[in-house]
Amino acid sequence: MNNKKWFVSIAMSLALILTACGKNSSNSSDVKTTSGSSTEEVTPIPNHKTKAPDLGIAKSFGIMAYISIASSQSSNVSGKVGLKPGVRALIGLNAADVKGGSPEIYAGDDVGDPQSYLTMAREDLIGAYKEMAGRATDKDKVEAYKGELGGKVLPAGTYRFSNGATIPTDMTLEGTDSDVWIFQVEGDVNLAANARMNLSGGAQAKNVYWQASGRVILGSNSAAVGTFINQLTAELKQGAQVNGRILCKNGKVLLTQNTISKPE
Numbered sequence: 001m002n003n004k005k006w007f008v009s010i011a012m013s014l015a016l017i018l019t020a021c022g023k024n025s026s027n028s029s030d031v032k033t034t035s036g037s038s039t040e041e042v043t044p045i046p047n048h049k050t051k052a053p054d055l056g057i058a059k060s061f062g063i064m065a066y067i068s069i070a071s072s073q074s075s076n077v078s079g080k081v082g083l084k085p086g087v088r089a090l091i092g093l094n095a096a097d098v099k100g101g102s103p104e105i106y107a108g109d110d111v112g113d114p115q116s117y118l119t120m121a122r123e124d125l126i127g128a129y130k131e132m133a134g135r136a137t138d139k140d141k142v143e144a145y146k147g148e149l150g151g152k153v154l155p156a157g158t159y160r161f162s163n164g165a166t167i168p169t170d171m172t173l174e175g176t177d178s179d180v181w182i183f184q185v186e187g188d189v190n191l192a193a194n195a196r197m198n199l200s201g202g203a204q205a206k207n208v209y210w211q212a213s214g215r216v217i218l219g220s221n222s223a224a225v226g227t228f229i230n231q232l233t234a235e236l237k238q239g240a241q242v243n244g245r246i247l248c249k250n251g252k253v254l255l256t257q258n259t260i261s262k263p264e
Contacts, residue, residue: 044141047157050180053132053209055227056124057117062245062262064125065234067252069093073238075255079245079262082106084122092255125247129229132182132211147185150195156203160184164214168192173225177202181226185212189228193219193237197226205243206263215251218242227263236260 062079063069069083071092078099083091088107095101106118137160145152147161150169156179164187173181181203183189189212191197199205208226210216215232218224218240226244228234232251236242236258243261246253 041145042140044138044144044155044157044159046155046175046179047138047141048176048179050138050157050182052180052207053128053182054124055128056120058121058125058128058247060262061121061247062260063093063247063253064121064245065248065253066250069253069255071097071255073255073257075257076259078260080104080106080121082118082121084108084118125229125249129211129249132209132229133184133213135182135184137184150192153200154181155179156181158182158184160186162186164188164190165210165212166190167195167197170196170198172198172200173203173208174200175203177204178207179203180207181209183210183212183226185210185214188212188214189216189230191218191222191224191240194221195219196223199225204263208244216246216248 058064060080061082062077064082066086068086068090069081069092075093075097077093077097081093081098081104085108087109091105091107098104106114110118135158138157141157141159143161144159147163147165149165149167149171151171153172153174156175165183165185189210205225210226210228212230214230216228216230216234218236220237221239224242227247228245229247229249231249233254234246234248235254236256238256241259243263245262246260
């Protein structure tokens with residue numbers, strides 16, 4: 001009789017242990033599945049402490065390029081135009097295309113003070129590019145929306161995209177008049193035809209900066225905002241407008257009846 005009770009007790013204990021293990025295993029599996037299947041996307045929050053990069057005297061330019069500045073139709077540019085080391089013959093803009101006329105156009109074959117001024121502007125441009133590329137990115141803005149920015153409302157701060165930035169439809173930058181946006185883009189910035197970068201809540205074009213290792217492509221009749229500093233070609237399609245600057249570090253600028261308005 002005692003042996004029988006002993007066997008029953010052992011059997012019940014084993015059953016309880018197996019049941020507990022089964023529950024723990026099930027719970028562990030549930031946790032992993034929930035965690036692994038999570039698709040929650042982090043929504044960027046405003047960083048009001050973001051500081052603007054120092055453009056130095058490059059700030060006075062609406063367009064700057066390295067190889068050439070081509071213009072197939074008349075454009076309207078406010079701010080200085082600079083090409084270095086490219087020479088004046090490689091600037092397709094006419095004096096009438098630039099506010100202030102010929103004195104506002106600088107080239108690699110200028111001499112004296114204009115050449116010195118252009119040299120310093122290019123050095124400042126390179127310095128600003130490096131400084132922006134080296135900035136610490138806000139953690140909530142690393143790969144925000146995977147660089148697909150159409151339809152998004154973006155608060156101030158420093159963003160990083162490792163596969164370019166694509167804007168197929170209107171996007172909005174929302175913040176105060178002192179907020180700053182910096183976009184660190186590995187690859188191209190591509191704004192689709194007729195798409196717009198809108199400003200909301202007091203946001204200012206002078207406080208928006210795009211640093212791109214590739215090209216800048218602004219589609220026909222699009223409207224872009226900010227200072228673009230990029231490595232390669234900057235191409236503005238028919239009728240594209242920029243409330244900002246196109247500063248092409250190592251490439252060329254292609255214009256087709258565009259308006260570039262340098263922020264004050």
